Amino acid sequence: MSPPERISIEDARRAVLEHATCLEAEEVALEDALQRVLAEDAVAPDDLPPFASSGMDGFAVLAADTREPPASLRVIGEARAGALADAAVEPGTAIRVSTGAQMPAGADAVVRQEITEGGDDEVVVLEAVAPGNDVRYAGEDVPAGETILQAGTVLGAAEIGGLAAVNIARPAVVRRPRVALVSTGDELVEPGRELRPGEIRDANGPALTAAVQTAGAEVVASLRVGDDRAATIQTLEQAMRGVDLVATIGGVSVGPHDHIRPALESLGARQVFCRVALKPGGQVCFYIAADGTLVFALPGNPASALTAFRVLVVPALYGLLGRSQHLHTARGVAAVDLPGTIGRTSVIRCSAEMHDDGWHVTPNGDQRSHILTSMLGLPALALVPDDREVLRAGEAVDIQFVS
Ligand code: AMP
Numbered sequence: 265m266s267p268p269e270r271i272s273i274e275d276a277r278r279a280v281l282e283h284a285t286c287l288e289a290e291e292v293a294l295e296d297a298l299q300r301v302l303a304e305d306a307v308a309p310d311d312l313p314p315f316a317s318s319g320m321d322g323f324a325v326l327a328a329d330t331r332e333p334p335a336s337l338r339v340i341g342e343a344r345a346g347a348l349a350d351a352a353v354e355p356g357t358a359i360r361v362s363t364g365a366q367m368p369a370g371a372d373a374v375v376r377q378e379i380t381e382g383g384d385d386e387v388v389v390l391e392a393v394a395p396g397n398d399v400r401y402a403g404e405d406v407p408a409g410e411t412i413l414q415a416g417t418v419l420g421a422a423e424i425g426g427l428a429a430v431n432i433a434r435p436a437v438v439r440r441p442r443v444a445l446v447s448t449g450d451e452l453v454e455p456g457r458e459l460r461p462g463e464i465r466d467a468n469g470p471a472l473t474a475a476v477q478t479a480g481a482e483v484v485a486s487l488r489v490g491d492d493r494a495a496t497i498q499t500l501e502q503a504m505r506g507v508d509l510v511a512t513i514g515g516v517s518v519g520p521h522d523h524i525r526p527a528l529e530s531l532g533a534r535q536v537f538c539r540v541a542l543k544p545g546g547q548v549c550f551y552i553a554a555d556g557t558l559v560f561a562l563p564g565n566p567a568s569a570l571t572a573f574r575v576l577v578v579p580a581l582y583g584l585l586g587r588s589q590h591l592h593t594a595r596g597v598a599a600v601d602l603p604g605t606i607g608r609t610s611v612i613r614c615s616a617e618m619h620d621d622g623w624h625v626t627p628n629g630d631q632r633s634h635i636l637t638s639m640l641g642l643p644a645l646a647l648v649p650d651d652r653e654v655l656r657a658g659e660a661v662d663i664q665f666v667s
């Protein structure tokens with residue numbers, strides 16, 4: 265099989281997104297909603313805050329009564345958070361309030377404790393306040409009927425708090441994509457076992473499991489198969505069952521022991537693209553299985569597998585999740601010369617340091633595709649365009665932060 269033409273990263277991503285349509289929704293409890301993706305707009309059924317309240321500990325008053333300080337007012341009651349006053353403020357009177365207490369009837373302002381004296385039966389207000397002073401109004405955060413969060417939002421701590429505040433106790437979130445991983449290679453053994461001559465440990469299986477989980481999906485099958493055509497076909501068939509996406513690792517080249525592509529084709533999968541103008545990870549292929557499952561065939565070298573995963577599989581998973589937040593990118597500055605390759609976008613594993621003019625990126629050691637350590641603790645990938653043999657120190661460069 266001759267190697268087909270490489271397509272650009274942008275074209276590859278577009279093709280992937282065309283096939284990665286949003287999965288169905290399910291309801292979850294708020295305590296299970298972290299990092300899930302909202303499936304529909306969250307609309308506040310009521311005002312938030314639900315009522316006008318005091319923003320300070322102090323006294324609810326009529327602002328007009330404070331016009332000529334010091335002003336002495338009779339204290340006729342108390343309102344606390346969760347406990348209403350049993351009287352209404354009238355001219356010449358005040359009601360003691362705590363932060364969060366519902367505004368007593370009649371009052372139009374709050375004077376902070378700090379600008380008063382006394383306060384048992386009588387309070388002396390030392391400064392004039394305007395109507396509305398230190399009052400928090402109903403609906404000023406979100407009015408009833410307004411969208412508080414849009415479909416596609418990833419739920420973090422603040423978003424979950426917002427849903428709780430507007431009484432959305434079981435938000436509809438997109439089902440997690442179900443993913444199967446298939447590591448190929450006669451040389452691979454599970455971590456934890458002794459190596460026999462010629463063997464290496466399967467580093468990509470665990471790495472990609474973590475990458476799938478980081479993207480908000482779940483690995484439902486993690487399989488390993490040797491370099492054998494029949495076994496590869498059988499394992500792929502098993503992997504595709506009941507999942508949304510399959511990622512295979514290794515065996516995607518054109519050598520006599522690379523069985524992934526012929527195996528996929530014999531199973532009726534349709535190739536969308538094979539080989540992308542990307543380095544490392546360019547040897548990635550994308551297929552649609554007969555039943556519609558998305559299949560990514562990733563190259564085996566660890567940096568290649570993880571780079572292709574980040575550049576193409578993560579967008580696919582985000583597409584399945586209907587996730588609106590995309591990759592965390594920025595414009596940075598090359599701290600030193602960055603190596604490029606004509607015809608391929610080079611993804612350089614970098615460390616990043618914040619300077620006055622933005623992030624400065626420096627390659628994190630050996631960039632060859634079998635080198636694992638240059639990927640460790642990585643804050644950023646720098647993308648050197650495909651028309652540059654070298655990107656000079658001081659030049660601007662696109663960077664992608666790694667999560
Ligand atoms: P392949 O793409 O199968 O030709 O593999 C390319 C290189 O990556 C070979 O040196 C493999 O031994 C290595 N490799 C393949 N799969 C894995 C894996 N799961 N973990 C670590 N290295 C791998």
Ligand code: MG
Nearest residue numbers: 448449514515
């Ligand atoms: Mg192999």
